[in-house]
Every structure is written in C-alpha cells, then in structure tokens.
Amino acid sequence: MMRQFAKLGSLKLSAILMLPLIVTVFAVNQLNYVSNNWVAIPLALLGVNLLAAISTNSSFRRQPALLAFHVCLLLVVVLAGLGALLQYDGHVELVEGEIFDASRVEVTDRGLLRHSGPESLKFEQGRIAVEYAPGLIRQSTFSDVMVNGEAGYTSALRFGDRANMTIGGYRFSTSFNKGFAAILKWTGNDGSVLLGSINFPSYPEYEWKQINDWTTPGGENIELELVLSTAADRTGAWRLQSEGSEFAINISRSDGQTTRLLRGESLSLAGGQLTAADLRLWMGYRVDSNPMLQWVFIAALMSLAALSLHFNKKYWNVGQRHGTEAREQQHACVSGN
Amino acid sequence: MPVSAETERLLVLTAALAFGVASAASVFVPQSNKRKTALVSSAISVALLLTVAAITVRWIREGQGPFLTLYDVLLSNLFSLALVYLTAYLLVSALRPAAKVVLPFLLMLGVWLLLVPAEAIPLPATYDNYWLWLHVISGKLFFGLCLTAAGAASILIFESVRDLQRAHATSARVADIAVWRLMSMAFICESFMLIAGAVWAHSAWGRYWAWDPLETWALMTWLALALLLHARVTFKRLPTTYFLAGVLLVFAVAFLTFLGVPFMSIAPHKGVM
Numbered sequence: 001m002m003r004q005f006a007k008l009g010s011l012k013l014s015a016i017l018m019l020p021l022i023v024t025v026f027a028v029n030q031l032n033y034v035s036n037n038w039v040a041i042p043l044a045l046l047g048v049n050l051l052a053a054i055s056t057n058s059s060f061r062r063q064p065a066l067l068a069f070h071v072c073l074l075l076v077v078v079l080a081g082l083g084a085l086l087q088y089d090g091h092v093e094l095v096e097g098e099i100f101d102a103s104r105v106e107v108t109d110r111g112l113l114r115h116s117g118p119e120s121l122k123f124e125q126g127r128i129a130v131e132y133a134p135g136l137i138r139q140s141t142f143s144d145v146m147v148n149g150e151a152g153y154t155s156a157l158r159f160g161d162r163a164n165m166t167i168g169g170y171r172f173s174t175s176f177n178k179g180f181a182a183i184l185k186w187t188g189n190d191g192s193v194l195l196g197s198i199n200f201p202s203y204p205e206y207e208w209k210q211i212n213d214w215t216t217p218g219g220e221n222i223e224l225e226l227v228l229s230t231a232a233d234r235t236g237a238w239r240l241q242s243e244g245s246e247f248a249i250n251i252s253r254s255d256g257q258t259t260r261l262l263r264g265e266s267l268s269l270a271g272g273q274l275t276a277a278d279l280r281l282w283m284g285y286r287v288d289s290n291p292m293l294q295w296v297f298i299a300a301l302m303s304l305a306a307l308s309l310h311f312n313k314k315y316w317n318v319g320q321r322h323g324t325e326a327r328e329q330q331h332a333c334v335s336g337n
Numbered sequence: 338m339p340v341s342a343e344t345e346r347l348l349v350l351t352a353a354l355a356f357g358v359a360s361a362a363s364v365f366v367p368q369s370n371k372r373k374t375a376l377v378s379s380a381i382s383v384a385l386l387l388t389v390a391a392i393t394v395r396w397i398r399e400g401q402g403p404f405l406t407l408y409d410v411l412l413s414n415l416f417s418l419a420l421v422y423l424t425a426y427l428l429v430s431a432l433r434p435a436a437k438v439v440l441p442f443l444l445m446l447g448v449w450l451l452l453v454p455a456e457a458i459p460l461p462a463t464y465d466n467y468w469l470w471l472h473v474i475s476g477k478l479f480f481g482l483c484l485t486a487a488g489a490a491s492i493l494i495f496e497s498v499r500d501l502q503r504a505h506a507t508s509a510r511v512a513d514i515a516v517w518r519l520m521s522m523a524f525i526c527e528s529f530m531l532i533a534g535a536v537w538a539h540s541a542w543g544r545y546w547a548w549d550p551l552e553t554w555a556l557m558t559w560l561a562l563a564l565l566l567h568a569r570v571t572f573k574r575l576p577t578t579y580f581l582a583g584v585l586l587v588f589a590v591a592f593l594t595f596l597g598v599p600f601m602s603i604a605p606h607k608g609v610m
Contacts, residue, residue: 011567011570011571012571012572014567014571015564015567015568015571015572018560018563018564018567019564021560022557022560022561022564025553025556025557025560026553026557028548028553029548029550029553029554029557036548089544133459137459138459138461138462139462140462141462161462161463162462162463162465162466162540164540171543173543175543176461286543288543288544293539293545297532297535297536300528300532301532303528304525304528304529304532307524307525307528308525311521311522311525314521315518315521
C-alpha cells in the first residue's frame with residue numbers, strides 16, 4: 001500500500017502532470033468553450049501527487065524550506081478553491097441620497113457555499129464627484145457615504161479610486177460607470193405620492209444620448225431626455241458633480257408630443273402628475289467579498305519566502321562545492337575576455 | 338520645460354545605434370582582445386544612459402511612467418533588460434559570451450521601438466498605486482534574468498556544449514551553473530510578479546484574477562519555468578542540452594507574454610480597459 005502511495009508521489013509524475021495543467025490553461029485562454037473550471041482537474045491531481053510526495057519522499061525532510069514552499073503552494077490552491085466557493089460578486093448603482101438596498105445588487109457570481117449577501121449593510125450614499133484633467137481625462141473619484149454602525153452611530157466615509165470601502169466583509173469599489181439621475185415625483189390622481197430616480201447613461205461617455213424610457217405608475221410609456229445647461233468641459237479641468245448643475249427634461253409621449261420640464265415643473269400624464277424634483281449623480285459600484293483572499297495572499301508570500309530560502313541554501317552549497325573551481329574559472333574568463 | 342517628442346525619438350535612435358555598436362563589438366572583436374570587455378560594457382552603458390534620458394523626457398512630458406502602450410513597454414524593457422544584462426556582464430564573466438545573443442536582441446527591440454507609434458495613453462487613476470510598481474519591476478527583473486539566461490544557454494548549445502560533458506570544471510560548466518541560478522531567480526521574480534499583479538488587479542479592477550489573456554500567458558510562463566526547474570532536478574540523466582533548450586522555450590513564452598499577447602489589442606489587459 002505504502003509502495004503504491006510512494007509511486008503516486010513520484011517526482012517524475014509531478015513533471016508529467018504539469019503538462020496537462022499547462023495545456024488546460026492554454027485551452028482556457030484559446031477556446032471559448034473550455035471553462036476555467038477544467039483547471040481544477042490537473043490541479044487536484046497535482047495536489048494528490050504533492051501530498052503523496054511530501055509523505056513519502058525523504059528529500060523533503062532533508063530540505064525543510066523546499067517542503068515549506070510546496071506546503072504553502074498547496075495551501076494557495078486549496079484556499080483559492082475555497083475562496084471561489086465562498087465568493088460573492090455583484091454590481092449596484094446608487095444615487096446621491098439613496099439608502100443601500102441589497103436586493104438591488106445584480107449578483108454576477110455567488111459561490112456554492114455562499115448563502116447570504118450584504119443584506120445587513122446599512123449606509124446612505126452621499127455626494128459623488130469626479131475630477132477631470134483637460135481633454136476629459138478622468139482623474140480622482142470621490143464618493144461620500146454615511147454608514148450606520150451596530151451601535152447605532154453614523155460615520156462618514158470618503159473613498160474612491162485608490163481606497164475602497166469595506167463594511168461587513170463586503171468591498172465597494174467605485175467604477176468608471178457613473179452619471180446623472182433625475183429625481184422625479186409622481187403624484188397619482190388618488191393622492192398617492194412616489195419619489196424615485198431615473199438613471200441616465202454613463203456621463204460624460206454617453207453625453208450624446210442622455211435618454212431613458214420609463215413606464216409611469218399610471219401605465220404610460222414615456223421617453224425622458226436629460227438636457228444639461230452646461231456640457232462637460234473638454235478644454236480645461238472639469239469636475240462632474242450634481243451641485244450647481246441646471247437641467248431640463250424633455251418628456252416624449254407615445255403620441256409624439258414632447259414637453260420640456262425645468263426643476264420643480266410638472267406635467268399631467270395618464271393617472272397622475274410628474275414633477276422634475278432634482279438632479280443628482282449615480283455611481284456604479286462593484287460589490288465583492290472573498291473571506292479567503294487575505295489568507296491566499298499570506299500563503300503565497302510564505303511560499304515565495306520559503307522558495308527563496310531554498311534557492312539561497314542550494315546555491316550556497318553549490319558555491320561551497322564549486323567555489324574554488326568557479327573562482328578559478330571566472331578569473332580565467334576575465335583574463336581571456 | 339518638457340522636451341519634444343522629436344528629441345525623445347532622437348535619443349531612442351542614438352540608443353539603438355549604441356546597442357548596434359555594442360552588438361558589433363561583442364560579435365566581431367576577438368575574445369583575445371583585452372579591451373573587449375571595456376568596449377562592450379561602455380557601449381551598453383552609453384545605450385543605457387540614452388534610454389534613461391528618453392524615458393525621463395517622456396515621463397516629464399506625459400506626466401506618467403511608461404506603463405501602457407507598446408512603445409512604453411518596449412522603451413522601459415530596453416532599459417530594464419540592458420540594466421540586468423550589464424550587471425550580469427560586469428559581475429559574472431562566464432555570462433559575457435551571451436552578449437552575442439543578448440545585445441542583438443536589444444538592438445532588435447530598439448529598432449522595433451523606432452517603428453511603433455509613440456502616442457501616450459493616459460494612465461487611469463485606479464492603476465496608479467504601489468502594487469503597479471512592484472508588479473512591473475518584478476516582471477522586468479524576471480524578463481531580464483530570463484533573457485540573460487537564454488543568451489547564455491544559446492551560446493552553450495551552439496558553441497561550448499561539448500565542454501559540459503567533460504569531468505573538469507570549465508567555462509561552460511560555470512556558465513551552466515549561472516544559467517540555472519538566473520532561472521531560479523527569474524522564477525522568484527515571476528512568482529512575485531503574479532502575486533503583486535493579483536493585488537494590483539484587485540485594487541485597479543476589483544478582481545484579483547479573471548483569466549484575461551495576459552494573466553493566462555503569465556501563468557503559463559510561470560508553469561513552464563516551474564516545469565523546467567522541476568524536470569532538471571528530476572530527470573538528471575537527460576542531456577544538458579535538453580534543459581538548455583528548455584530555457585530558450587521558456588524565454589520564447591515569456592517574450593510572447595511580455596511583448597506579444599498584450600499588443601494583439603491596444604494595451605495590456607485589454608479585456609478590462
């Protein structure tokens with residue numbers, strides 16, 4: 001039995017198993033229909049081979065740094081795999097003044113062992129600003145939020161390109177995806193009042209088509225076009241912000257009639273009245289969580305440190321063995337070159 | 338006051354000429370000439386200084402480091418590869434014959450640099466952090482060590498491989514040891530490049546690994562190098578030339594990763610730009 005296990009831990013087998021891993025990685029890159037999950041198979045085989053080698057190969061016991069490198073490498077693979085099972089990834093758009101609602105997160109990846117999302121998080125989106133250098137070259141992004149802590153207190157946070165916001169184990173990263181949102185008030189004929197927002201396409205990237213469709217609570221389909229009083233400045237430094245932005249909204253109805261609403265103005269539609277209440281910014285966030293990430297990082301650094309120690313020891317020994325000869329030879333080379 | 342693009346181009350052209358002089362000296366000046374080392378190292382040093390000057394004037398004019406375009410990457414690699422090889426050339430005499438391979442390669446990069454558009458792309462704000470520097474520096478060290486090892490391996494394969502069969506230590510034996518030391522150091526640098534790159538990607542794009550073409554090729558380079566180092570220890574009876582040819586193969590994969598894959602599109606990590 002032990003002999004079979006030793007065969008499983010053969011170093012020659014390790015070299016052979018590396019080939020299918022390289023081929024699979026290549027296939028993942030080149031062939032769209034090959035899922036990256038296939039990499040797990042050669043990795044698992046290599047993992048078994050490594051475990052068997054560590055258990056049965058005495059050379060690992062003679063070289064503790066090499067052993068540490070391989071154990072850490074195994075840890076990296078195991079922790080990264082576990083991380084994929086616990087991963088949470090999604091996108092959400094938040095408007096200035098909006099309270100975060102986890103049900104609005106568009107989840108793009110959820111690991112098999114991930115049963116919950118950021119439902120318990122409570123924060124309010126504050127001001128958003130993006131600075132641009134001349135030529136509309138995006139510079140710094142700022143996003144202010146008010147976070148409700150467990151003790152009930154509220155704290156203000158500012159984050160952006162170089163610093164993310166991490167609360168409750170979830171990381172919120174600002175993105176290049178941001179734009180204007182019209183705050184609209186709907187007053188139904190029955191007296192009910194609704195306040196909401198319509199997010200227009202990313203700005204200034206889609207400055208030329210600030211249009212969105214909406215079906216009112218009264219059931220009428222309308223098209224909204226945002227008209228800003230001042231366009232993005234392409235020649236000088238510029239700041240994208242909602243403060244001081246004057247606007248109008250062109251409302252086009254299905255009968256072809258278009259009405260322009262300024263701030264505070266209203267329009268009667270089927271079933272109620274629509275008022276252009278305000279103009280704010282929205283920010284597209286990436287939301288992600290992976291509890292294993294820091295451990296993968298630590299294991300990877302430890303494996304690197306162990307390998308460096310191993311190589312150092314190996315070459316120190318080589319230096320001892322070949323030092324005299326090598327020095328003589330190098331001296332000869334210097335003289336002859 | 339920023340220096341013009343024409344001046345920068347002139348500096349690159351002069352640097353390429355200096356690499357040409359260094360290449361010619363390494364190939365045509367006889368080994369017996371006592372001034373060969375001084376001549377070759379001086380020409381590399383001049384080329385290196387001119388490359389540094391070109392990078393500096395570009396950096397001041399554009400307000401950002403050479404990170405994004407093919408021109409940027411060629412220019413910065415010309416500097417880092419020359420610096421790594423010059424250091425190896427001065428410190429390890431057994432690696433000096435590799436100049437016949439390494440310097441024409443640098444000359445080729447210099448000529449290539451003169452043929453590609455020099456327009457800069459603004460560096461996105463999220464890219465600019467310390468991990469970018471660690472990622473780029475470790476990657477360039479890896480590529481430099483790999484090029485030096487590949488140069489020495491080529492010479493060993495084509496000129497002195499018979500010496501390796503002899504029992505006594507020879508210059509080929511010393512060069513062979515140097516090749517594997519370089520490849521081991523390259524493996525450390527490549528490993529750190531992948532770690533730093535993952536941390537940087539996590540900060541810049543919100544994910545640490547996404548199987549984009551550049552990441553995948555970098556992983557394949559790492560795996561190929563790991564396989565080579567492992568195979569050399571495991572299959573000891575195979576001829577040395579097999580492993581030296583493996584060094585050339587790893588360098589070829591690294592070359593594709595650094596200067597091929599990213600520029601099949603406009604910029605490195607094109608998939609997420």
